[in-house]
Amino acid sequence: MRVIKLLFSGEIFLVLFLFSAYFKGIFGGQLTILFFLLSLMVAIFRIWKHKRIDKALVLPLGVFLTFLGIVAISLLYSKGIDYAYVKVKSLLFMTSWSFIGGLLLINNYERLDRFIKSIVMVVVFCLLTIPFTEAGNYLQVGRLLGIGVVLILAYQIGKESKLGLFFSFILALISIGVIFDSGARMPLISLGLLVLFLLCRSFKIESGILYVSRTFKTIMSFGIATTILVLIMAWKGLLETIIFRMQVLLDGGGTSSTARVERFQEAFSMWGDNPIFGHGIGSFPLFYNGMDIRDYPHNIFLEVLAELGIIGFLVLIVLFAISFFSVLKYKDSVIQLTVLSGILFTLLNAMVSGDINDNRILFTFLAIGCMLPVIKRKQSSEVTNLAS
Numbered sequence: 001m002r003v004i005k006l007l008f009s010g011e012i013f014l015v016l017f018l019f020s021a022y023f024k025g026i027f028g029g030q031l032t033i034l035f036f037l038l039s040l041m042v043a044i045f046r047i048w049k050h051k052r053i054d055k056a057l058v059l060p061l062g063v064f065l066t067f068l069g070i071v072a073i074s075l076l077y078s079k080g081i082d083y084a085y086v087k088v089k090s091l092l093f094m095t096s097w098s099f100i101g102g103l104l105l106i107n108n109y110e111r112l113d114r115f116i117k118s119i120v121m122v123v124v125f126c127l128l129t130i131p132f133t134e135a136g137n138y139l140q141v142g143r144l145l146g147i148g149v150v151l152i153l154a155y156q157i158g159k160e161s162k163l164g165l166f167f168s169f170i171l172a173l174i175s176i177g178v179i180f181d182s183g184a185r186m187p188l189i190s191l192g193l194l195v196l197f198l199l200c201r202s203f204k205i206e207s208g209i210l211y212v213s214r215t216f217k218t219i220m221s222f223g224i225a226t227t228i229l230v231l232i233m234a235w236k237g238l239l240e241t242i243i244f245r246m247q248v249l250l251d252g253g254g255t256s257s258t259a260r261v262e263r264f265q266e267a268f269s270m271w272g273d274n275p276i277f278g279h280g281i282g283s284f285p286l287f288y289n290g291m292d293i294r295d296y297p298h299n300i301f302l303e304v305l306a307e308l309g310i311i312g313f314l315v316l317i318v319l320f321a322i323s324f325f326s327v328l329k330y331k332d333s334v335i336q337l338t339v340l341s342g343i344l345f346t347l348l349n350a351m352v353s354g355d356i357n358d359n360r361i362l363f364t365f366l367a368i369g370c371m372l373p374v375i376k377r378k379q380s381s382e383v384t385n386l387a388s
Helices: 002-007 010-018 020-027 031-050 055-074 082-105 109-132 135-156 162-182 185-201 215-235 240-250 254-273 284-288 300-329 333-350 360-387
Strands: 203-206 209-212
Touching (some): 010 031, 010 109, 010 360, 020 031, 109 135, 109 162, 135 162, 135 185, 162 185, 162 215, 185 333, 254 300, 284 300, 300 333
Antiparallel strands (some): 203 209
């Protein structure tokens, strides 16, 4: 019954919407629109059923809509035409629903649990369909598997079930093996940093005494198992791609990293020319290469600074701040760690790859962070009702 409920839930439709680009590479068709409509219908049904929207949505939703308003106004002075309108359309449809859908759909513990399990299910599907994916799709595969590993580790290390932990370990190890084999550098680096973050969180100092939580053993065991896996893959000659790409990065970055640095510099220069309002949405490629085509700085903050100025940047920072403070105030260590890890992993990727619309899952995790006070309040209410 639980599996059926999960398969037809708004949470899995939202996850499928977020990763629809991966599925389109296998099945084709307008899957993004399909999953958008399905998740939207569930959200509308829930609002109609409960006849209200939690007031906690007002602040984050208001900030996000303000950001969209700044984007819309910037069209009036942007030099971009074709790319600018395509970018705005994607922002209003894809990225907006990634955030608003997160606010409307994931507003209690059960739904958050289904959202995380839905991502894990998509990870399993990804691993089963790797032979059918396009060779150029390695970055999407790396990101999907990377966020899966992060959520598996953060969510499972606080669980009591040894069997569940064992299968989670196996799934995470297989995912890491595929990421290594794919050659996706940034998802791998981000994943390594997040594992170190989880390891640091397993220590606590009180009254000058260092305490080590039980999660330390779990993370260390995973680290040892990963090391053994990597050594076996190296012995079998399966790490040539990632080793080559890492060497290129260390030797100066190659054409890919050099181009990124050039884009960073151009975006910063654009912001210096018009620091308050920026040059308008979709204007970056016109300044970088003189063409009205899809191009971006590969850094979400520099992208916003260059195109929307300090005004758009500050509104985005306010949105981040609301989410981060909401997460840090949440007292459930497992949920706090899981959501925070999701935000950090997607943010690290957004700092070096893709544009604002490519990183829309970051906005979903920001929305979940904003909703944690609501989730906590509903948890407390359920406990009180059970006690009475």
